[in-house]
Amino acid sequence: xEEGPTNSNEPNSEDKKEVTPQKGFIKMKIFPFxxxxxxxxxxxxxxxxxxxxxxxxxxxxxxxxxxxxFTKLYNVYDEIQKKYYKDVNTDKMMEGAITGxxxxxxxxxxxFMTKKExxxxxxxxxxxxxxxxxxxxxxxxxxxxVSPIKNSPAEAAxxxxxxxxxxxxxxxxxxxxxxxxxxxxxxxxxTSVTLTISRPGTDQPFDVKIVRDEIPIETVYSxxxxxxxxxxxxxxxxxxxxxxxxxxxxxxxxxxxxxxxxDLRGNPGGLLDQAVDIASLFLPDGKVIxxxxxxxxxxxxxxxxxxxxxxxxxxxxxxMLIDEGSASASEILAAAARESAGIKLVGAKxxxxxxxxxxxxxxxxxxxxxxxxxxxxPDGEWIHEKGIKPDVAVALPAYATMAIPDASKTYxxxxxxxxxxxxxxxxxxxxxxxxxxxxxxxxDTTAGVKAFQTASKIKADGIVTGATTTALITAIQxxxxxxxxxxxxAIELVKEQLK
Numbered sequence: 136x137e138e139g140p141t142n143s144n145e146p147n148s149e150d151k152k153e154v155t156p157q158k159g160f161i162k163m164k165i166f167p168f169x170x171x172x173x174x175x176x177x178x179x180x181x182x183x184x185x186x187x188x189x190x191x192x193x194x195x196x197x198x199x200x201x202x203x204x205f206t207k208l209y210n211v212y213d214e215i216q217k218k219y220y221k222d223v224n225t226d227k228m229m230e231g232a233i234t235g236x237x238x239x240x241x242x243x244x245x246x247f248m249t250k251k252e253x254x255x256x257x258x259x260x261x262x263x264x265x266x267x268x269x270x271x272x273x274x275x276x277x278x279x280x281v282s283p284i285k286n287s288p289a290e291a292a293x294x295x296x297x298x299x300x301x302x303x304x305x306x307x308x309x310x311x312x313x314x315x316x317x318x319x320x321x322x323x324x325x326t327s328v329t330l331t332i333s334r335p336g337t338d339q340p341f342d343v344k345i346v347r348d349e350i351p352i353e354t355v356y357s358x359x360x361x362x363x364x365x366x367x368x369x370x371x372x373x374x375x376x377x378x379x380x381x382x383x384x385x386x387x388x389x390x391x392x393x394x395x396x397x398d399l400r401g402n403p404g405g406l407l408d409q410a411v412d413i414a415s416l417f418l419p420d421g422k423v424i425x426x427x428x429x430x431x432x433x434x435x436x437x438x439x440x441x442x443x444x445x446x447x448x449x450x451x452x453x454x455m456l457i458d459e460g461s462a463s464a465s466e467i468l469a470a471a472a473r474e475s476a477g478i479k480l481v482g483a484k485x486x487x488x489x490x491x492x493x494x495x496x497x498x499x500x501x502x503x504x505x506x507x508x509x510x511x512x513p514d515g516e517w518i519h520e521k522g523i524k525p526d527v528a529v530a531l532p533a534y535a536t537m538a539i540p541d542a543s544k545t546y547x548x549x550x551x552x553x554x555x556x557x558x559x560x561x562x563x564x565x566x567x568x569x570x571x572x573x574x575x576x577x578x579d580t581t582a583g584v585k586a587f588q589t590a591s592k593i594k595a596d597g598i599v600t601g602a603t604t605t606a607l608i609t610a611i612q613x614x615x616x617x618x619x620x621x622x623x624x625a626i627e628l629v630k631e632q633l634k
Contacts, residue, residue, distance in 0.1 A: 208232065230501070238312070242506050243273040244492050246314055250500035265324040268350040269294055270403035270462075271313055277301065277333075278308055278316040281486060282401040282460030284350060285370040292345045293539030293608065294332070296401070296460035296486065301340055302331035322347050334538055337553065341538045355379035363391050364626050368398035369413070372405025372464040377412040381447060384416070394629035396622060397455045397472075400482060404463030407491065414471045415439040416449050422475040423513035425467045427491060434511070439475070452632035454479045454625040457525055462486035466523055470512035473526070480525040481625040489519030527628065529621045534560045534611060542604040548597065550576040558599055561611045562587055 215223060230249055237247045268287025271278050280298040283289035301309060303319045320328055326347050333340045354376045359365040365387045369376060387395075414424040418439035428434050441448060457469050457480055466485050472478035491508045511517050537557040540546065546555055556574035562583045563569055570579025581597035588595040591606045599607070 233503075234312075237503070237505075240506075242490075243313070244488075244490055244504070245506050246312065246504045248314060248502045248504070252314060252318075253496070253500060253502040265347055266321045266350050267292075267328065267345045267347055269320075271300070271316060271320075273311075273313045273316075276310050278311070278313060281403045281462055285356065285368065285401065286351050288345045288348050291608070292343050294330075294343065295334065295536055296458070297335055299333040300330050301333050302329075304329050305331075324348055332538070334536075336536070337538055339553065341553070342541060343539070344541060344543060353379070355383050357383040357387060359387055359390060359392060360626075362626075362630070363393040364396065364629055365392045365394070366396040366398055366622060366626075368400075369402055369465070371402055372407075372409040372413075374406065374409070376405070376409045377444075380413060380416070381444065384449060385447075392451055394452045394626075394633055395449060395454075396625040396629060397453060398622070399461045399465040399469055400456050400458040400621070401460035402462070402465035403460065403486075404465055404488065407464060407467070410464040410467045411437055412444065414468050415441045415444070416447065417453060417472050417478060418476045422471075424471040424475065426511040426513070426515065428509040428511055428517075430508075436513075439471075452629045454481055454628045456480075456482045456621055456625050457485045457523060458483040458621070459486055459522075461523075463488040466518060467510060469523055470516075470518065473523075474513040479527065479625075479628050480523065481527045481529060481628065482525050482621045483528065483530065484524050485518070485522040487518055487520045487522035489517050527624055529624045531619075531621065532564060532615070534564050535615055537561075539608055540599065540604050542601055542608075545598060545600040546576055547599070548576050548578065548581050555580070558607065559583075561607055565610055565614055 212228070215228070216225075230247070233247045237245050266287075267289045268284035269289035270281040270284070272281055273279070277299040280289075280294050280296055280300065282296050283292075283294045300316065300320075301307065303316070306319075308316050308319060320330070322328060324347055327344055328347065329342050329344045331340050331342050352373065354370050354373050356368045356370070357365060367380065367383055367387075369380065384392075384395075411424055418424060420439050420441055422439045423436045424439055426434050426436050453472070453476075455469055455472055455478055457465070461469065461482075462485065466488065469480055469485065473480055489510055490506045491510050492504050493507050494502055494504045496502055509517055509519065534557070537560060538553065540554045540557055544554070546558060551574055553574065555576045556572060558576075559569045559572040559574070559580055562580075563572060565587065567583040567586050568579065569583035570577065584599055584603070585595040585597045587607065587610075588597075588603055591603075591610070593603055593606060
């Protein structure tokens with residue numbers, strides 16, 4: 136989501152480990168037996184230097200003979216204090232220096248947050264929170280969508296992985312940090328924000344108006360068909376995800392589950408320990424889940440161990456679904472399932488995020504989130520910026536990735552453009568005759584719209600706006616859920632294992 140990494144409420148400097156692409160809304164948690172100290176040590180050294188350099192509003196004399204690399208920083212600080220024509224805010228100046236230092240790494244997953252920013256982010260984990268519900272990261276100078284969160288306003292508005300957010304409320308955000316973008320996108324429930332989106336495959340950027348709402352924090356959703364093949368969707372890896380999943384699986388077991396599809400599509404990641412616990416449900420104990428590679432090239436393997444959960448295992452045939460919105464922790468689970476348990480992956484190539492971060496609270500309540508390691512699949516592959524290719528690639532229908540028409544705009548006979556083409560494609564997918572799908576709102580399109588409006592109990596005036604647009608979006612989302620080719624293929628593969 137747009138809400139970001141957080142620090143613990145406890146006043147300590149223990150590193151919190153997570154593998155979310157950027158701006159996860161969940162609290163980062165210690166992962167004891169693979170905890171890295173690099174972030175904590177770095178943070179301590181950094182705080183020491185800052186405290187020594189901001190002792191007052193006068194020139195600061197610092198003597199650290201073995202840290203000559205700081206000499207330039209201190210000299211610039213002293214010059215500003217002595218010669219700048221206005222009084223300066225020393226805290227702000229040093230925070231800017233730290234922000235620049237972290238930004239110089241060129242790593243979209245490392246960031247520095249001020250005390251206020253850290254507190255704002257921390258408030259998002261205590262309960263449901265207000266926003267639009269979209270995971271973002273900075274990529275090549277653009278704020279890019281990793282994935283919208285299930286049942287969020289962003290999902291309802293049709294945001295898709297790899298969408299670039301180029302403007303917020305008409306103002307360009309190119310080149311700004313994910314933290315700054317988050318501040319601009321977030322807001323109170325009931326207020327709206329307009330995002331200008333550039334989508335791969337779409338000629339022109341388009342506006343999406345989204346009304347902010349409470350973002351759901353439930354992370355596991357389950358259902359089972361008459362054939363006793365269950366689907367469990369994991370939307371993110373939060374603090375309670377394992378317990379939610381185990382509860383759902385045990386309930387499905389009681390109902391006679393014969394096979395399982397684990398849906399990781401649109402899952403942007405989260406806590407590493409949750410991914411490991413969940414992987415242990417599917418892998419034999421002792422099998423490698425993930426490897427961590429440190430700066431010096433040393434590797435440490437994390438292996439499946441179900442003993443902490445009384446040895447509970449999934450014992451039915453399983454397939455897993457991935458797509459371009461599946462990132463980091465969900466990629467760890469998917470790779471482990473395939474390479475250490477022979478589970479087939481279905482869908483589209485995943486996002487490709489292969490690094491691990493720690494989040495270290497600093498002494499003043501600010502937060503340093505730092506990439507500290509690579510993670511590798513059990514077979515030793517680094518999937519960073521490459522993603523994981525599914526065993527069986529299945530594309531979604533074209534209408535599933537089209538830009539959703541703006542409900543505030545009016546489309547009627549004589550209108551022309553990409554939005555009209557999308558409306559025609561959606562109506563056609565819903566089995567309404569609109570003639571040729573060419574982007575021209577003609578008499579055939581009008582007839583198709585009127586038929587849809589009549590079926591939806593909306594005034595049949597042949598004009599697409601407001602309630603008609605909303606109803607069309609809802610109907611197409613239901614159609615995709617009912618006729619999801621990726622899920623259908625995954626179920627088919629489970630049934631083949633049952634023969």
